[in-house]
Amino acid sequence: MSEKKYSEKHEWVELNGDVATVGITKHATEQLGDIVFAEVPEKGKSFEAGGEAAVVESVKAASDVYSPVAGEVTESNDAIVGDPSLVNQDPEGNGWFFKIKVSDVNQINNLMNKTDYDKFVMEGA
């Protein structure tokens, strides 16, 4: 499994072969607060890199979750649909959103590593 990568829109991506698991970062969940609703994409749906793929809602507001890489969805996490608070509890583990078969594994290199992402967050972007 590859090193976790991060997008400027606060998603994380973990590549395993040519399938990437996508979720939202701990920082994102802290900004959102209590998550009360999640909508995940259906299996077989295709997205461009940066495409709107899922929805997450906190008590305060609804936010889109973008797919940081292009590809086709192979699996979605129904557990977070049933219990959205899982995303707060374990955002970068059991709170994942969907898995996507990436069309170009090199796309992941456009994303930040953990150190760069932390710096990005620190700088308030």
Add this chain to the structure above:
Amino acid sequence: MNHSTEKITNLKTELYSFHTSNGGKMVPFAGYDMPVQYSEGIIKEHQHVRSAAGIFDVSHMGQFSIYGNEKDYLALEQIVPIDLKSLKVNQSKYSVLMNDKGGIDDDLIITKSEEGINIVLNAACKHRDVTRIHEVINPSKTKLHDNLSLIAIQGPKAVNILEVLVKGVRDLKFMTGGKFKYKDNDVYVNRSGYTGEDGFEVSLENSVVKDFCKTLLENKEVKLIGLGARDSLRLEAGLCLYGHDLNSDISPIEASLSWALSKIKKEEGNFLGSKVVKDQIANGVKKKRVGIKPDRIIAREGSKIFKNDKEIGVITSGGFGPSINGPVAMGYVLKEFANEGETLDLEVRGKKHQGKIFKMPFYKKSYVK
């Protein structure tokens, strides 16, 4: 004058630094920096108010007084359609400030005092309201109190907790108030609130408010509650938020707030906008405020409402109700669809989702001991 170089600074209540030092996440609201939540988050705060007691800083709201006797304040009936003569001293009523179109310029709580009339106004409207009131009331008889703070203590345990600090408040009936002492300070306490829970609103000098809140918080059953939970609590209780569920183009009849107008005023009229109101009472309204329970999806303010592909209304407040453990909303629909149980489609992110009209409040106290 060069407006572009003007720095817009929000006002702060006396408790600003108290909020931040207690983990308050401050956001701009109605021209003030106010806590939207504290460290535990909105859901925990909401549930704490339903099960124990919470403190809300509502000092941004306007506390306004008219001093004198009937001849000094009776003209207020021209714009606030309630029967001030029949209001007893220390009795409070929820009502509205009317405009000439029959719309609502603000919703407010009015209390008769030994000195005259006290009114609590919404923060965003208070200066416009005062200007409006001064059109009928001699300004020299009035005061908007910037020396006073307002603290709400809400929840089933509020009465016992407050009684320890302010003796006698447990004897107050709902929507009545009185003068009390906190330590050696004069405070005015009203048994009311906006959460659907039992509770109190305490008006006190700015110089005392921090000590008062600190002392309340010494009781472990008490937590500070932000605007986020205040919104979900009032929404579950079916209560309106001005600027969202009410505005200058919506009449009290459309807003299902006919009860906020005194019977005699509705019969006699002679208040601003009464022609519109009386006509609507006699001939009905086109649209009406209703409670809406979406089946699954959260439908927020601005979501369009459809019935069989026909657009019939719009959501004005919507969110997640922690005590319902599901989405709740209110909005306006055409009168012919404003029936309990009517199924509707709510448009969220371009897709339609089912919901139905629900008799408010969404949350009702069971009073089971």
